[in-house]
Structure formats: structure tokens, C-alpha cells
Amino acid sequence: MATVIIPAQLRKLTGGKDRVKAKGRNVRQLIEDLDRQFPGFSEQLLQDGDVKPSIAVSIDGEMGTGGVLEPVGEDSEVFFLPALGGGRENPGG
Amino acid sequence: MAHLNGSSDGNFRVIGTRPIRHDGVEKVTGQALYGADYSMPGMLYGKVLRSPHAHAKIKSIRIDKALKHPGVHAVITGADFPEVKGVMAQVGELVVNTHYLSLNVMARDKVLYDGHPVAAVAATSKHIAEEALELIEVDYELLPPVMTAEEAMKPDAPILLPELRSRFIAHRTDPGSPEGPDRPTNVAAHIQFQRGDLEAGFKSADFIVEREYRTATVHQGYIEPQNALAIYNPDGHITIYCSTQGSFNVRTLTASILGLSEGMIRVVPAEIGGGFGGKTTVYLEPLAVLLSKKSGRPVKLTMTRSEVLRATGPTSGTKIRVKLGATRQGKITAAEVWMAYEAGAFPGSPFAPGAMTTLGPYHIENLKIDSFDVVVNRPKVAAYRAPGSPASAFACETALDEVAEKCGIDPLELRLRNASHEGTPQPAGPPFKKIGYIETVEAIKNSDHYRSELIGKNRGRGVASGFWFNGGLQSSATVNVHTDGTISVVTGSVDIGGTRAAMAMIAAEVLGLNVTDVRPIVTDTDAIGHTDVTGGSRIALATGLAVYDAAHDALRQLKQRAAKLWEKQPEEVQFKNGVFTASGENAAPLTLKELASRLARTGGPVTGRATVNAGAVGAVGNAFATVCVDVEVDPETGKVQILRATIAQDAGRAIHPSYVEGQMQGGLAQGLGWALSEEYVYDERGVLRNTSLLDYRMPTCLDLPPIETIVVEVPNPSHPLGVRGVGEVSIVPPMAAVANAIYRAVGVRMRELPMSPPRLLKELMRKQGTSVEQQAAAAD
Numbered sequence: 012m013a014t015v016i017i018p019a020q021l022r023k024l025t026g027g028k029d030r031v032k033a034k035g036r037n038v039r040q041l042i043e044d045l046d047r048q049f050p051g052f053s054e055q056l057l058q059d060g061d062v063k064p065s066i067a068v069s070i071d072g073e074m075g076t077g078g079v080l081e082p083v084g085e086d087s088e089v090f091f092l093p094a095l096g097g098g099r100e101n102p103g104g
Numbered sequence: 105m106a107h108l109n110g111s112s113d114g115n116f117r118v119i120g121t122r123p124i125r126h127d128g129v130e131k132v133t134g135q136a137l138y139g140a141d142y143s144m145p146g147m148l149y150g151k152v153l154r155s156p157h158a159h160a161k162i163k164s165i166r167i168d169k170a171l172k173h174p175g176v177h178a179v180i181t182g183a184d185f186p187e188v189k190g191v192m193a194q195v196g197e198l199v200v201n202t203h204y205l206s207l208n209v210m211a212r213d214k215v216l217y218d219g220h221p222v223a224a225v226a227a228t229s230k231h232i233a234e235e236a237l238e239l240i241e242v243d244y245e246l247l248p249p250v251m252t253a254e255e256a257m258k259p260d261a262p263i264l265l266p267e268l269r270s271r272f273i274a275h276r277t278d279p280g281s282p283e284g285p286d287r288p289t290n291v292a293a294h295i296q297f298q299r300g301d302l303e304a305g306f307k308s309a310d311f312i313v314e315r316e317y318r319t320a321t322v323h324q325g326y327i328e329p330q331n332a333l334a335i336y337n338p339d340g341h342i343t344i345y346c347s348t349q350g351s352f353n354v355r356t357l358t359a360s361i362l363g364l365s366e367g368m369i370r371v372v373p374a375e376i377g378g379g380f381g382g383k384t385t386v387y388l389e390p391l392a393v394l395l396s397k398k399s400g401r402p403v404k405l406t407m408t409r410s411e412v413l414r415a416t417g418p419t420s421g422t423k424i425r426v427k428l429g430a431t432r433q434g435k436i437t438a439a440e441v442w443m444a445y446e447a448g449a450f451p452g453s454p455f456a457p458g459a460m461t462t463l464g465p466y467h468i469e470n471l472k473i474d475s476f477d478v479v480v481n482r483p484k485v486a487a488y489r490a491p492g493s494p495a496s497a498f499a500c501e502t503a504l505d506e507v508a509e510k511c512g513i514d515p516l517e518l519r520l521r522n523a524s525h526e527g528t529p530q531p532a533g534p535p536f537k538k539i540g541y542i543e544t545v546e547a548i549k550n551s552d553h554y555r556s557e558l559i560g561k562n563r564g565r566g567v568a569s570g571f572w573f574n575g576g577l578q579s580s581a582t583v584n585v586h587t588d589g590t591i592s593v594v595t596g597s598v599d600i601g602g603t604r605a606a607m608a609m610i611a612a613e614v615l616g617l618n619v620t621d622v623r624p625i626v627t628d629t630d631a632i633g634h635t636d637v638t639g640g641s642r643i644a645l646a647t648g649l650a651v652y653d654a655a656h657d658a659l660r661q662l663k664q665r666a667a668k669l670w671e672k673q674p675e676e677v678q679f680k681n682g683v684f685t686a687s688g689e690n691a692a693p694l695t696l697k698e699l700a701s702r703l704a705r706t707g708g709p710v711t712g713r714a715t716v717n718a719g720a721v722g723a724v725g726n727a728f729a730t731v732c733v734d735v736e737v738d739p740e741t742g743k744v745q746i747l748r749a750t751i752a753q754d755a756g757r758a759i760h761p762s763y764v765e766g767q768m769q770g771g772l773a774q775g776l777g778w779a780l781s782e783e784y785v786y787d788e789r790g791v792l793r794n795t796s797l798l799d800y801r802m803p804t805c806l807d808l809p810p811i812e813t814i815v816v817e818v819p820n821p822s823h824p825l826g827v828r829g830v831g832e833v834s835i836v837p838p839m840a841a842v843a844n845a846i847y848r849a850v851g852v853r854m855r856e857l858p859m860s861p862p863r864l865l866k867e868l869m870r871k872q873g874t875s876v877e878q879q880a881a882a883a884d
Binding site: 016018019020029058063064065069072073074075076088090092093 | 192193194199294295296297298299456457460532533534535536537576717719724
């Protein structure tokens, strides 16, 4: 299973754990498994079925650009990070 | 140049040489067309009415008098814009909220900064358009402005955007607890990175340095103001000529703001007179399109310098607190950084990249970084060379200098003792791949500059380092082989820093041609595949990769043609030094020129094509730079003179060393301006007071010494040519290097930018226990 390093903002979902194990051959499956274990991950990471534009995924030190289709290895190390330009969701607009 | 870990010497025929740029003659003879040079039959001239207030409600706008003014063909206001649903969209290196982008292009019910557009006019001359602006009546209800992050974060601060709610921010910080306080806020977002045990880290320190810093809003200072010419055809097709770093960005953003299909818009990028990140978004383009649609005529708008400074995106002012714990041996045991970035009127400052790069050059096990995106009544910020990193580096690299002093060790040695290397976790977590940070420090340490003695009163030497990720993103390229054996290389990457030459050199290298046999072309959005912005230091790397692949695609086809001529299999054909060969009879060697003349009889023209997503193929290599600066301080006036400046930067592999050096010198020069003289000056009403380059003081050649460069080459193992981006990291270290040099010159630690004469003089007086007023009285 891949190791997912949990950003500080999302550690409430994992009971404070900064890294957890999750399974999946791509980012979509990985997030689905995270959401099964720790409900709320999909809402935080996905928008219209893909990774939110404001979030970047680093897999084994490479910044993935395939969104939910990005392959994840059996022993991969996965980080969810802000996308390069920063930004935020818009609650009102 | 310093060649390290895999010298390219001898391995390349063209790469690493310094040919004359292909677009040089056009530019020095004035033939090159910039945006303002374009003109169309029947063209109208547009002008924008801008808010004179920093914060106000728009109660009403009356345009009837302006519409009746002779020569006026169209007037637009916020009412002419469609409602844009707020979605976050990845546009090149930016993530933008299209709703806020639309509000920034044209105000609706509220103005949020001095210069915010409220209406625009198209008329038969600029003067008539200006007259018409004076006939537009806007009734404002003034609101109190909030100009700094500190003010804006106070609980009772005036609110810019009522939809920003603290509950939402709390939810982001603590998503398991949606029931947070629900009140309006100016804090648009918060990000945190944390690792290790901060408390234990500080406990194990021998001493702690804790300081507070402030940096000013500064502008990119590109010499060419924004401009746009739009032609709205009756069939709904639109053509836009403009000065931009990203023609595809302009297409996407304009379509989004106006509710159009991207396919209806063609964007032709003009030559560009600088951008530095500031031309990665849109200001005039949607206005020009709407005015053209309303008037039925082509419409051109060109900003004045005052409009550029008041209403295009500068970079954030910041407030930063740094706490470092260290041992007496110079090991940093813990670091805590708190940062607030002013976004301007709408969310979207570089608060995240600022957090992700700060202290990047160092391996610190116990670390906590908090960064906030804060709206204020200033123009919405735009990207500026390594966005977010220079401000945080100013703070942290200055605090590090104090650590070195307390340890009694050389500041470069302190950096080496804590230096990041391959495998070190970045501040955001992922480990660095192969990087050349240590090599840049050693290059400065061994430089003639650092080893020379600095003699003289009130003189000092400072050093600092910087880190920037670099971008990857998408690029497309086409290589057309002509019948005379020359080629054209077509890309969609606007050439800011000499990238035409770099693209030509890469193609020439692959195809065994002279660089003069290659014509590099930058084309429009209808003529090439999607290409992201010229930004993120990504063109030599990513578009270069597309050109490299497209040239190899052409080469593969050429081998097939040679095989056909020789009645052999393509895999039997060899290519070396520009000559195709095969063993056996009936296979006389062919140069590319000879083969090119026979393409018609072997299947027709040869065109190589390639598209890449450089991030997807992991080609991006991180960049580091280290800077050394000597200064002399005039204790009577507080003026700082830069005596000598040297920068060492890891370029991975320099395709055209002169343009790499140019990027290094340019970034350092801008950083020196940021350090010493540049700042937005607002009055108490929030009105910008320095709206010309006489008052917004950028450095000139008289202010700067020749800047010495040391190009370090630690090849990027993920790129076939070893390239790393080179355009941005050079601006990261200079401010701290100057602050550290000033300290060594006169014993004053400067913690606010710019370190202008009044500010430095005040600190000098404080050190002497006097005030400026007392000194003036004594002089009398």
C-alpha cells in the first residue's frame, strides 16, 4: 500500500496522524480508499470528479499532472500540496 | 562557467555556444512589432475610467452623456459583463478564480482599489475617448480602506468581500469542525506545513533568534505597458493582438470572463517588452473584445505607466515572523515561520509558494510554517519572478545571518552545515531530487569576489541564498524541414529571455545543422498546440523538451526517407554530424540538405511534431542561487551604494550561456531595486502617490555595478539535456544579501524593505541614540 503524508490542515480527519497507508493504483482509487478510512477526504481533495485545481499531487518526489488518473505504485509516497500558484476555493462566487 | 557533476564540454556541438539571437536585427532596427504597433482599418481607441477611491460602493453610473459625445462609438460598464460562476481554474502556472478575475477586470457594485476599472469607452481618437471618460458620472459611497495585512487581519477591520467567512477558513484549517465562528474576514486562506517536534527542537537549541520583518508592495516594472487590440467579426470569431506571456492564457481567461467558447478566440502574441510574471493574466483584452463587439470596429487599448502601476498586479507586501533555534556549532534545530501576504483586492497572493520555498535550502528536522492570504485595498497581485519566495527569503536569510554571527562562523559555512541535498525533504514534504545548492554556495565561497578583501569605512559584505521550484507544464512544437535543408521551429512560447535562440540551438543540435539554418517562430493560438505561459522558468526546459522531441520526430522520418532512397530498412540508417549513412552498396552518404531536396519523391514534406507535459514526465529540476554583495553606506544620508555583486546559480545545463547570465543579472538587478528603493506609497485615503517611474524608483545602470555571474551546471537528471529553469531564482537572495551587507557596514539590522535612505538613516540615528530631527538641529 502507498504511504500518504497528510497535510497539517487535514490531520483532523486522520485523528492527528501525519501519515497513513492507503491502497489504489491511481490517485482516484487512493482518495476513495482514504475516504473510506477517514470520511471527508473526497470533499477536501476533489472537484467535479478530479483533483481540485488548487491542489497538486506529488508521487515519489514527482509532481503529478494527471489528476485522478496519475498512477500510484505499491510503495509510493504521496503528498497532497497546494498548486504552484496558490489560490483558494470560492465560497460565495 | 563552473562545470560540475557531468560536464557538457565536448559533448555538444551547438549547445553551450553563444550565437547571435535570431530576432536581434528586427529588434535593434525597430522593425519588431509590439502590441501598441498594431493598427487596423477603421480602428477605434479605447480608454478606461478608473476609480479614484480605494474602497467604495458604486451607487450609480450614468453613461448617456458620454455616448452622445461626437466620435464615441461604445461605452461599457460592469452591466455589460455576464455573471461568472466562481470556479478555480488552472491557467498556466496560476490558479485563478474566474469570478474574482471578472470583477477585477471591471468593477460591478463596489470598487476595491485606486485604479479599479468602472467603465471603458471606444472612440475615433484617444483624445475623444479621454473627453468621454470625463462625461461618465459615477456616484460613490466611500468606505474606509484597509491597506496592510496587519490592519486587515484585525477583528474590527473594514471588510472587502462579504462572502469571505471565517467559518470557511476555520473549516479549511480544521475540516473536521465545520461549526466554527461565522463572521466576515479579510483572510482568504491559510496554509500550514509542519514536521518533527517543534518544542523539542527549540529546547535542544543553545540560542534562539526571533525577529519580525516587513516587505513592501513592488511592481515588476516591465518597460512595455499592457495593450490589446481586438477584432470582433460579425460571425462571432474574435482576434486579439496583445502583449502577453501566455497567448493561451489570454484565450482561456477572456472566454471565461465573457462566457465565450475558447475556439472562437484567436490570440496573436506580439513581441513583448518584459513581463516577469505580470503579463500572465488579463486586464484590457476582455474590454477590447466587448468594445469591438458593441462598436462593430476593431478597438485598441494601451495603458499609460500610471495605469500600469495603479491597476495591474504588483507582488505582495508581507509581514513575516521568523523564529530559529540553533546550536553553537551552527546546527539549526528548529524553525517557525509565520507569514501574511497581501493579495490586493481579491484572493490569490503567492502565500503558498512563499511557504513552500522558505528555508528550502536547509535541512531542518523540526519545522512549522503558517502562511495567510489576506485581501487589502490594493490592486490584485500578479505573479512576479519566483512569486512569494523573495519576501520569505529576505526574512529567513537575514535571521540566518544573525545565527551565523552568534555562532561566530562564516555565513556561507553556516549554510553548508545545514544545506539541502538530494533526498532532503522540502518545506512542504516531498524530497529534493538531485540539486545543486551546495555547489552554488561553494562557487561563491571560492569566487574572486568572496576571497577578495573589502577595504574602506562603512563598507560591508553580505551573502544569502534562495530556492525556487521551477515549472513544467505543457508545450507544443513543430519542426518543418524545408527543401533546401533549412528548418523552421514553431512554438507558442512568447520569447522574453532569448528563448527563440535556445529553441533553434536545440533543434540544430539534434539535426546536425548550423544554428543559422534554423528559423525559430512564435505563433498564435490557432497555429500550434496548447502551450502554457512563458513563466515558471519553464521555456528552455519544457518547450525545449518539445522541440527536442519534435526534432527527433523529424529525424526519424528523415531516416525513413534515406532508407527508401537506398532501398534499405530505416534501422540500417545511421545519422552523425549531419550526415546520413548506411553500410553496403547504393548508399552514398547524404547530408540533411541533400536529403531534403529529395523529400518530394520519397513521400512529401517532413514535419516533426511533439507535445509534452514536462511535469508529467518528471522533467522539472529545482533551482538554487547564492549571492554575494558589497555595499557602502553613507552615514550622513542613509544611501546605500552597491559596490560589487556576484551570483552563482545552478542552471543544470546552459543552452545559451549569455541568456542564462542575462537572467541571473536581471533577477539580481530587480532584487537590488526591491532591496533599496522600490515601494508603493499610498496616502491615508488609499490613493497611490507614486504613479510614474520618476517616483516609483527602479534602479538604473547608474545605480548598479557590473553583475558577475557564475553559472553552475549540475545537470537535471530528469531532462535529456540536463536543463533546469533559470529565469526566477536569481531574484530570491539579493534583498537579504544587501541587508546582511549593510549590517556589516554600519552595524544596523534592517528588517523592513525597501532599505531606502530615510529608513536606514532612521535606524542609524536610533543606533546612535539620536533622531533625524536632533541631527538636523545640530547641523543648524
